[in-house]
Each structure stands twice: as C-alpha cells, then as structure tokens.
Amino acid sequence: MxxxxxxxxxxxxxxxxxxxxxxxxxxxxxxxxxxxxxxxxxxxxxxxxxxxxxxxxxxxxxxxxxxxxxxxxxxxxxxxxxxxxxxxxRRTTVTLRECGVPFELDPGPAPRYPRSHLVVPPLCLIPRRGVRVQRNVTFHEDGRLRLKLDVYRPSAEPAEGELRPGLMQIHGGGWIIGDKREQGLPLLNHMAVQGWVGFNVNYRLSPRATWPDHLIDLKRFLAWYREHAAEYGADPDFLCVTGGSAGGHLTAMVALTANDPDFQPGFEDADTSVQGAVPFYGVYDFCEPGPWPVPFGSTRLVERWVVKLPFAENRDAYAKASPVTHVREDAPPFFVVHGSHDSLIPVPEARRFVEQLRATSRAPVLYAEMKGGQHAFDVFPSYRTARVVEGVERYLTGLHRQYRRGTGPAVPGEVADSLDRSAQDGPVG
Known part of the structure; x- marks a missing residue:
C-alpha cells in the first residue's frame, strides 16, 4: 500500500x-x-x-x-x-461587484442559484422547479436542413398583455461539435426562474458547414424570433445574446453585425439587432496573433475546417470573421467574461477585445476576469458558475429595466459610474 x-x-x-x-x-x-x-x-x-x-x-x-x-x-x-x-x-462575487454588475437592483436580495446543484452537479440537466422546456422547435427549414432550438420559460403564464425579455444562447465546440442540450443550462434555467424566455439555438457545424454558415443560421433565428417570440411569451423587440468559446465568438459577431446584408442572404431586410451581449471566453481576432504564437485564423482548425481558405492569401475573409473588425460606436452593451487560467483561449484575447470595444463603443462595456477560472468553467454548476449566473441575470435585468423605461440600451447608472472608475484602473480581475 x-x-x-x-x-x-x-x-x-x-x-x-x-x-x-x-x-x-x-x-x-x-x-x-x-x-x-x-x-x-x-x-x-x-x-x-x-x-x-x-x-x-x-x-x-x-x-x-x-x-x-x-x-x-x-x-x-x-x-x-x-x-x-x-x-x-469564492472571490467571484467580489470580482463581479468590482466590474460593475448591479447585484442590488431590487430592495430585497435577488434569488440565488440552488445549492443542491452545487452538491450534485448533474441536477443542472433537469429543468428547475418553475421552468418548462419545449424541445426541438424548428426555426428554419430548407430542403433537408432543419435548424432547431429549445425554449426555456417560466411555468406560470404571463399576465395578459405581458411580454417577457428574451435570451439567445449559442453553444460552443470549436464550430465543429456541440449541441443545444449540452451548454448554457445553468444560465437558461436560472433566467427562466427570474421571468426570462431562453432560446438554446443549434446551427450548422463544420467541416460540413463553411463560414459564415454558422452566423447566417443564427441570424435566421433572429429573424424567426421577431415573428414568433410572442407565441412563447417573449418580447419581439427585446433580445440579448450569450454563449461560450466558439459560442462567445458567435455571440460577439451576432451583436456587432446587426442588419449586415452580407450575413443575411435572402433575408436582408430582417431586423437582426440585439439589446445586449454576454460572450464567455471567446475568440475575437483571427488575424493578429496577440496571445497566440500565430494568428488564430491560420490554425489548422479554422483554416482547413471552418473558413476553408488559405489564410495568407485571404486575410480579408478572416478579418471579416473577426468581431474586432465590426466594433462600432452603436454597438450594444457588452459584458465580457473570461477565466484567468484559460489554457485554450488565453485571457489576453479578452483583454484586448474589451480595450478595443471600450475605445469605440458608446455603450458601457463590463469585463469580469474570473481568477483561477478555466475554459468552459460555466458548464459545471460550481460555486463560480452560480455566482456568474447570478451576476449575468442582474446585468441583463438592468438592461431590460432601462429598455422598459425607454432610456436606451445602457446598463443602470450605478454601473456606468463604476465603469468610469474601472476604465481608469484597467481590466478588473
């Protein structure tokens, strides 16, 4: 022994x-x-x-x-x-408060993530009490292609005439694997408990799909949402988007390319804008190496399986696939989340994206760097995941509250004040 x-x-x-x-x-x-x-x-x-x-x-x-x-x-x-x-x-809550997440939007304490899920993580696979899930709703059909989503919403029916805020979840998996049944479940369940309607969306995957098929599919969901959201009790005019890893990249692309006809072939007139974005540990620049030994777009995964064009001769195509290229003044509010110990997408990738976004966008940009967090940390319902889920819900609730007041797409005033301070101090960790 x-x-x-x-x-x-x-x-x-x-x-x-x-x-x-x-x-x-x-x-x-x-x-x-x-x-x-x-x-x-x-x-x-x-x-x-x-x-x-x-x-x-x-x-x-x-x-x-x-x-x-x-x-x-x-x-x-x-x-x-x-x-x-x-x-x-255990310092996650401190990090979220320092970056400006408005935990005290309401007089009383916000409902917390269930402790039972922290003790028994597989419980996150089961819809929480007060949540109903409608699976495999087809949102686009073209010949043999059928794109589907799952809907997470409160069990209780909304009051007559009430429309709930919507949240789009985009799974990760390197653009080649992944499914709506596997990711975003802790967040979607918690948001539904708080009165949101969540849509966990599938899209075509590489190598069968070629960029920008992935983004086009997600844009098709946005067009579908405008027409069908009310059928699920959601507000067609209010939708935020979130996702991790490849889903984080796609979240940023969805938010920054609203109504871009190049990514909306055949439905160029559809409104594909969103009111807020929360990308987790995403890739934001395919062209500049930054934290990578070589540009991320020149890696075998992206060059041969996703974009399928030689990087050296097609840098413009890779730039167009990079969220940093589409950063603009009228970008929606962003809340960027990344782990400091991410070994797949190094944390400097998020820092430089936040820096570029803050330098251009008129909307507030929050950044939370999870000390000790690895890639895909939020898949497990851990203590860190629970606090981040609560923080994202508070942040998005703040956006929705301002939307209902008609004061524009921004986070609450107390958050804007903290952002002014954090912008002077640099990225919050």
Missing part, C-alpha cells in the same frame, strides 16, 4: 499544479485542459475524494514505508492547492 499512497500523492499534486499552471504545449494542451477543467470547477468534490483516498490508504498500511510517507506529503500539498483553488472561486 505504500506505493499506492505514493502514486496517489503524485497524482493529486500534479492535478493541483496543473490547475494553477495549465500546459499550453500542443501535445499536452487537451489533457491539461480537461484535467484542469474538472479539477478547478469540481474542486470541493475532488478535495473530499482525495482526503478519503489518502486516509483510507494510510489506514491500511500506506505509511509503513518511506514511499507512503512521501505520498502523504505530496497528497497533502495537492489538497492545499485545491483549497487555494476553492478560495479563488
């Missing part, structure tokens, strides 16, 4: 180190990400499992030799690293 305890200690120590210093080596990138992702967002569960494994192994003779004692020391160090990870997640 001594060597078993040593092996456990080495494993637990490596998991903790990887959580704090994920590898970006091409060979280790994927395993490092998955190990760090699960370790960081399920840290309390893993800490309990590690403690139980160390105690049981030591109790059954694991400390009879030097190897076991060394393993116990390494295991304890790994547990301490997990404790530090948990402590970083």
């Amino acid at each position: 001594t060597h078993v305890l040593l092996a456990l200690g080495i494993l637990f120590a490596l998991l903790a180190v990887n959580a704090h210093r994920p590898s970006r080596h091409p060979v280790l990138l994927a395993p490092s990400f998955f190990a760090g992702w699960w370790t960081i967002e399920l840290a309390p569960h893993l800490l309990a499992a590690e403690a139980a494994a160390l105690v049981l192994t030591a109790w059954n003779g694991g400390l009879d030799g030097w190897a076991g004692r060394a393993g116990l020391v390494l295991g304890a160090a790994g547990a301490a690293g997990l404790a530090a990870t948990i402590a970083a997640a």
Whole structure:
C-alpha cells in the first residue's frame, strides 16, 4: 500500500499544479485542459475524494514505508492547492461587484442559484422547479436542413398583455461539435426562474458547414424570433445574446453585425439587432496573433475546417470573421467574461477585445476576469458558475429595466459610474 499512497500523492499534486499552471504545449494542451477543467470547477468534490483516498490508504498500511510517507506529503500539498483553488472561486462575487454588475437592483436580495446543484452537479440537466422546456422547435427549414432550438420559460403564464425579455444562447465546440442540450443550462434555467424566455439555438457545424454558415443560421433565428417570440411569451423587440468559446465568438459577431446584408442572404431586410451581449471566453481576432504564437485564423482548425481558405492569401475573409473588425460606436452593451487560467483561449484575447470595444463603443462595456477560472468553467454548476449566473441575470435585468423605461440600451447608472472608475484602473480581475 505504500506505493499506492505514493502514486496517489503524485497524482493529486500534479492535478493541483496543473490547475494553477495549465500546459499550453500542443501535445499536452487537451489533457491539461480537461484535467484542469474538472479539477478547478469540481474542486470541493475532488478535495473530499482525495482526503478519503489518502486516509483510507494510510489506514491500511500506506505509511509503513518511506514511499507512503512521501505520498502523504505530496497528497497533502495537492489538497492545499485545491483549497487555494476553492478560495479563488469564492472571490467571484467580489470580482463581479468590482466590474460593475448591479447585484442590488431590487430592495430585497435577488434569488440565488440552488445549492443542491452545487452538491450534485448533474441536477443542472433537469429543468428547475418553475421552468418548462419545449424541445426541438424548428426555426428554419430548407430542403433537408432543419435548424432547431429549445425554449426555456417560466411555468406560470404571463399576465395578459405581458411580454417577457428574451435570451439567445449559442453553444460552443470549436464550430465543429456541440449541441443545444449540452451548454448554457445553468444560465437558461436560472433566467427562466427570474421571468426570462431562453432560446438554446443549434446551427450548422463544420467541416460540413463553411463560414459564415454558422452566423447566417443564427441570424435566421433572429429573424424567426421577431415573428414568433410572442407565441412563447417573449418580447419581439427585446433580445440579448450569450454563449461560450466558439459560442462567445458567435455571440460577439451576432451583436456587432446587426442588419449586415452580407450575413443575411435572402433575408436582408430582417431586423437582426440585439439589446445586449454576454460572450464567455471567446475568440475575437483571427488575424493578429496577440496571445497566440500565430494568428488564430491560420490554425489548422479554422483554416482547413471552418473558413476553408488559405489564410495568407485571404486575410480579408478572416478579418471579416473577426468581431474586432465590426466594433462600432452603436454597438450594444457588452459584458465580457473570461477565466484567468484559460489554457485554450488565453485571457489576453479578452483583454484586448474589451480595450478595443471600450475605445469605440458608446455603450458601457463590463469585463469580469474570473481568477483561477478555466475554459468552459460555466458548464459545471460550481460555486463560480452560480455566482456568474447570478451576476449575468442582474446585468441583463438592468438592461431590460432601462429598455422598459425607454432610456436606451445602457446598463443602470450605478454601473456606468463604476465603469468610469474601472476604465481608469484597467481590466478588473
């Protein structure tokens, strides 16, 4: 048992180190990400499992030799690293408040994310009490192509004449994988509990689809929403958009290319504007390397599978696929969220996008950098996810409140004041 305890200690120590210093080596990138992702967002569960494994192994003779004692020391160090990870997640609320999220929009405390989901994460797959889900609604059909979505809305019927705010969720997956059933569930359930109508939207995937098919499909949803939102109790004139990773890139593109005829073939006159955008850990620039060794557009994934054009000879096409190219003065309000320990899309990608957006857009731009957060952190209903979900709901509720008052697409005054301060201090972490 001594060597078993040593092996456990080495494993637990490596998991903790990887959580704090994920590898970006091409060979280790994927395993490092998955190990760090699960370790960081399920840290309390893993800490309990590690403690139980160390105690049981030591109790059954694991400390009879030097190897076991060394393993116990390494295991304890790994547990301490997990404790530090948990402590970083506990600062999420502080980070959100510092970036300007209006947690106190109402006199009483806002409803919180259910603790049961934090203890048993798979519960997020089940619609929450007070939420009904209508699955596989077709929003576009063309020959054999059928694009579908899932609708999340309150179980209670709205008051007569009342229309609820709408939220569009775009899944990630590198433009090649992913589905509406897999991502955005903690947020959509929570928003429905708070009176929103959420639409988890599918779109064509590469390599079968070629850019900009993905964006065109999402624009088709926007056109469909204007015509059919009221059937689901949603306001056709108010819709915000969110998504993570490739969905974060598409969220920014949807928000910044409103009514662009190049991305609306055959439905150029449709209104494809949105009233707010919350991209999570997205890619915003395909042309300039920035935090990447080479431009992201020149990677095998994007060049050969998504855009399918040689990067060197078609930089204009890649620029047109980059949200930074479409930054404009009349952009809708943005709330950009990214993890500081993201090993797939380094956090400087978000920082430079926020800097460019703030320099041009007249609307407020919030930026929350999650200390210790990995890529796709919000897929698990962890403590960090719960606080971010609550923060996004408060932010979007603020946008909707101003919309109903007719004061324009901006966040509440107290948020604008905090943005003035954060703009002087730089990105909030």
